[in-house]
Amino acid sequence: MRQTKQNPGQLNSMGYAPIPGSIAEFRGATKLFGEVVAADHIDLAIFKGEFLSFLGPSGCGKTTALRMLAGFETPSRGDVLIDGDRVNDMPPHRRPVNMVFQHYALFPHLNVFDNIAYGLRQRRPRPGASEIATKVERTLETVRLPGYGKRRIWEMSGGQQQRVALARALVNEPKLLLLDEPMAALDRKLRREMQIELQTLQRQLGITFVLVTHDQEEALSMSDRICLMRGGRIVQIGSPRSLYDEPASRYVADFVGKSNFFEGRLSGRSAGIGSVETRSGMLLSGRTVGDFAEGQTVAVSIRPEQCLLSQSEPGEAAAGATRIKVRIRNRIFLGEHTEYLVESGGMGEFLVHVSRQADAMSGAFEAGEEAWASWPREAAIVLENDATSEPPKKGNEHVEEK
Amino acid sequence: MRPQARNWLLLAPAGAWFLFMLVLPLVVVLVFSFGERGPAGGYVPAFTLEQYLNLPARWTAFKNTLTLAPVGTMLALLIAYPLAYFLAVRANPKWRMMLLILVIVPFWTSILIRSYAWIFILGGRGIPSLLAMVGLENVRLINTPFAVLTGIIYGYLPLMVFPIYVSLERLDKRLLEASADLGSPPWRSFMQVTLPLSIPGVATGCMLVFILLMGEFLIPAMLGGGKVFFVGNALVDLFLQSRNWAYGSAVAVALVAIMLLTVSLYMRFVRRFSDARDDVSLM
Ligand SMILES: Nc1ncnc2c1ncn2[C@@H]1O[C@H](COP(=O)(O)OP(=O)(O)OP(=O)(O)O)[C@@H](O)[C@H]1O
Ligand SMILES: [Mg+2]
Numbered sequence: 137m138r139q140t141k142q143n144p145g146q147l148n149s150m151g152y153a154p155i156p157g158s159i160a161e162f163r164g165a166t167k168l169f170g171e172v173v174a175a176d177h178i179d180l181a182i183f184k185g186e187f188l189s190f191l192g193p194s195g196c197g198k199t200t201a202l203r204m205l206a207g208f209e210t211p212s213r214g215d216v217l218i219d220g221d222r223v224n225d226m227p228p229h230r231r232p233v234n235m236v237f238q239h240y241a242l243f244p245h246l247n248v249f250d251n252i253a254y255g256l257r258q259r260r261p262r263p264g265a266s267e268i269a270t271k272v273e274r275t276l277e278t279v280r281l282p283g284y285g286k287r288r289i290w291e292m293s294g295g296q297q298q299r300v301a302l303a304r305a306l307v308n309e310p311k312l313l314l315l316d317e318p319m320a321a322l323d324r325k326l327r328r329e330m331q332i333e334l335q336t337l338q339r340q341l342g343i344t345f346v347l348v349t350h351d352q353e354e355a356l357s358m359s360d361r362i363c364l365m366r367g368g369r370i371v372q373i374g375s376p377r378s379l380y381d382e383p384a385s386r387y388v389a390d391f392v393g394k395s396n397f398f399e400g401r402l403s404g405r406s407a408g409i410g411s412v413e414t415r416s417g418m419l420l421s422g423r424t425v426g427d428f429a430e431g432q433t434v435a436v437s438i439r440p441e442q443c444l445l446s447q448s449e450p451g452e453a454a455a456g457a458t459r460i461k462v463r464i465r466n467r468i469f470l471g472e473h474t475e476y477l478v479e480s481g482g483m484g485e486f487l488v489h490v491s492r493q494a495d496a497m498s499g500a501f502e503a504g505e506e507a508w509a510s511w512p513r514e515a516a517i518v519l520e521n522d523a524t525s526e527p528p529k530k531g532n533e534h535v536e537e538k
Numbered sequence: 539m540r541p542q543a544r545n546w547l548l549l550a551p552a553g554a555w556f557l558f559m560l561v562l563p564l565v566v567v568l569v570f571s572f573g574e575r576g577p578a579g580g581y582v583p584a585f586t587l588e589q590y591l592n593l594p595a596r597w598t599a600f601k602n603t604l605t606l607a608p609v610g611t612m613l614a615l616l617i618a619y620p621l622a623y624f625l626a627v628r629a630n631p632k633w634r635m636m637l638l639i640l641v642i643v644p645f646w647t648s649i650l651i652r653s654y655a656w657i658f659i660l661g662g663r664g665i666p667s668l669l670a671m672v673g674l675e676n677v678r679l680i681n682t683p684f685a686v687l688t689g690i691i692y693g694y695l696p697l698m699v700f701p702i703y704v705s706l707e708r709l710d711k712r713l714l715e716a717s718a719d720l721g722s723p724p725w726r727s728f729m730q731v732t733l734p735l736s737i738p739g740v741a742t743g744c745m746l747v748f749i750l751l752m753g754e755f756l757i758p759a760m761l762g763g764g765k766v767f768f769v770g771n772a773l774v775d776l777f778l779q780s781r782n783w784a785y786g787s788a789v790a791v792a793l794v795a796i797m798l799l800t801v802s803l804y805m806r807f808v809r810r811f812s813d814a815r816d817d818v819s820l821m
Contacts, residue, residue, distance in 0.1 A: 206719055207718075207719075208715055208718075227718070227723075228715070228718040228719050229718045229719070229720075229721050229722055229723050230721075233719075234719060234720065235716075235719045237712055237715070237716060239712070241710065241712040241713050241715065241716040242716075243713060243716070243717075243731060244735070245731075245734045245735055254717070254720050254722075254730075255720035255721055258720055258721035258722045258726070259721065304720070305719075305720075308720065308721070
């Protein structure tokens with residue numbers, strides 16, 4: 137895995153030392169809109185050829201970060217580097233990046249061909265007509281719209297318009313392709329198809345993609361790295377897997393995938409294992425992520441699919457495994473798996489996902505039945521108990537009190 | 539009620555108005571134009587082409603109308619476009635409404651009174667006297683084509699500004715960002731995106747102003763002083779002064795015919811230009 141903290145390389149002519157292998161960088165980039173801090177001290181290197189996603193809830197500053205790369209916003213403080221050069225004051229039309237806009241922003245007075253050719257025609261010296269035609273046709277094929285050049289924009293379906301927008305950006309062979317929620321307007325099935333296509337295309341072309349999305353599934357399935365944001369700040373950067381399996385805080389675990397959280401006090405820890413005493417006096421143990429003081433309020437996160445449900449008490453398992461008696465409150469069939477809402481006296485309600493196979497083997501549970509829930513110690517993660525809902529205005533240090 | 543019947547009902551008031559105030563009078567004028575002037579003026583039924591053959595006698599009025607109306611429209615466009623652009627794109631949204639109102643404020647006073655003001659401004663004791671002070675003697679402004687054009691632009695500017703303003707205001711600003719993103723500097727984005735997308739507004743404004751100018755008579759009467767006159771002035775003269783209704787009708791028919799011809803040619807031209815847009819509005 138690439139690391140964000142690398143030693144700066146050689147100084148370039150402008151006195152900036154780009155991180156080796158990076159195509160763009162944020163250096164303490166901050167953007168203020170009046171009182172609103174839209175981006176707060178962003179430090180990030182984007183590497184050549186990678187697929188990076190900005191993920192986060194609405195208003196967390198994803199679009200602002202992207203627009204600073206495109207040149208539509210100038211950082212109030214800090215720097216933005218592209219290809220090693222500071223580009224804070226470079227206007228958008230000079231930057232070697234292209235953007236796919238959220239609602240496509242296709243030119244309604246031009247047909248598909250002219251929309252795609254637009255970028256090529258802005259080049260000076262201007263390429264010849266035949267060169268433009270060749271490139272446009274080739275790009276139309278890349279986005280699987282061969283022969284659609286003569287069509288009017290409004291004669292294209294939503295999915296086709298999306299491809300035209302993609303082609304319009306790709307034809308310029310940008311160093312960086314920026315995509316602002318490009319699939320937000322598509323229905324679920326089409327979105328899934330486009331996600332796969334986009335990913336394939338990125339691998340094929342080797343262009344660096346930076347995607348903005350608030351859909352965690354989209355970010356998980358497409359990206360090499362995810363940059364999770366909150367209130368203008370970066371909370372965690374890493375591969376989809378590391379965000380899912382090693383979330384840096386409760387906020388991350390909550391935003392990426394589903395999870396159960398049990399709050400409690402850290403009562404002891406040793407060698408990366410923490411013991412947590414919940415309010416009702418139950419003892420849970422799990423891996424610790426981060427540095428905690430004993431007695432501190434923390435959250436233990438357990439993914440619903442890592443819990444097991446069984447009719448009889450599970451036998452002696454590995455050290456530290458948790459077994460509790462629960463009552464089934466509710467069952468929801470979700471296709472790939474079944475979601476059970478279970479309740480235990482000591483821990484309240486939580487979710488358990490049972491795969492179809494397991495469901496078939498152990499027999500489905502009915503509401504009201506009693507069962508045993510269990511999970512191995514590695515499935516439980518002790519996390520900083522940061523607020524999960526709205527981002528705090530200042531700092532992340534406040535602890536949720538329920 | 540059946541939808542059909544409802545449609546007819548909706549159209550009835552406008553249809554009746556159209557029939558009685560436009561179609562019937564036009565038919566009357568057409569019939570009159572083939573008649574003869576009575577001994578004491580008015581109209582005597584006849585069927586003769588004499589009035590039409592006599593049209594060249596009013597050539598100057600047609601020539602003035604057919605030059606000053608298009609020129610006035612073009613000049614109004616040249617002044618209105620930057621103004622509309624400023625209002626729609628550049629002006630602070632907080633002040634926009636206020637500025638728009640300022641554009642129409644002159645309309646709160648009668649055109650007659652405003653024309654008198656122009657007579658004074660352009661007349662001997664107005665601008666020419668100021669020019670005389672800096673040594674430019676004997677400059678004549680009033681009763682010239684210049685004076686008429688000034689009056690036309692002044693009077694018709696808001697009519698040109700508004701449709702253009704609307705089309706510019708509606709323009710999706712993200713298209714300009716897309717254009718910049720694709721490598722186009724601001725002035726080229728204007729030429730390639732803003733201008734083509736504001737063509738419907740320009741077309742509407744030009745059409746409105748041009749059609750109204752073809753029938754104009756007040757401004758040339760006031761600021762042209764009988765030296766620069768339009769077909770409208772000729773009609774006033776023929777119907778009210780010399781009471782030659784038959785000849786007046788022929789002149790009116792000729793004017794309507796010219797208008798229909800130019801407007802349909804113009805529409806075809808504009809449509810060729812803007813068939814790229816699905817929502818072209820030519821009113
Ligand atoms: N032009 C602007 N003027 C004032 N405030 C702005 C402007 N653009 C963004 N903001 C504010 O900055 C913050 C971040 O906005 P941004 O558009 O980056 O969020 P986002 O993460 O893209 O959200 P979404 O998922 O809803 O698109 C928000 O609080 C927003 O209100
Ligand atoms: Mg956004």
